[in-house]
Amino acid sequence: MATTVNWSTSQNQGSAAHELGHATGLGHSAVGCAVMAPVSSATCGFTPSADDAAAMRAIY
Ligand SMILES: [Zn+2]
Numbered sequence: 001m002a003t004t005v006n007w008s009t010s011q012n013q014g015s016a017a018h019e020l021g022h023a024t025g026l027g028h029s030a031v032g033c034a035v036m037a038p039v040s041s042a043t044c045g046f047t048p049s050a051d052d053a054a055a056m057r058a059i060y
Contacts, residue, residue, distance in 0.1 A: 021055075026056065029055065
């Protein structure tokens, strides 16, 4: 049975931001709706959390 996954634009942006985070040295966040959370949630949308910002500031 074929399965079609319809990713929303926000999910694509969030996934790209997540991978970009890894590329820039970020690890996974413990914050559930953070861009860098290990599992993305469709209910979170694409909004960098304070945790994401703090992780980025810690590196740069
Ligand atoms: Zn990841």
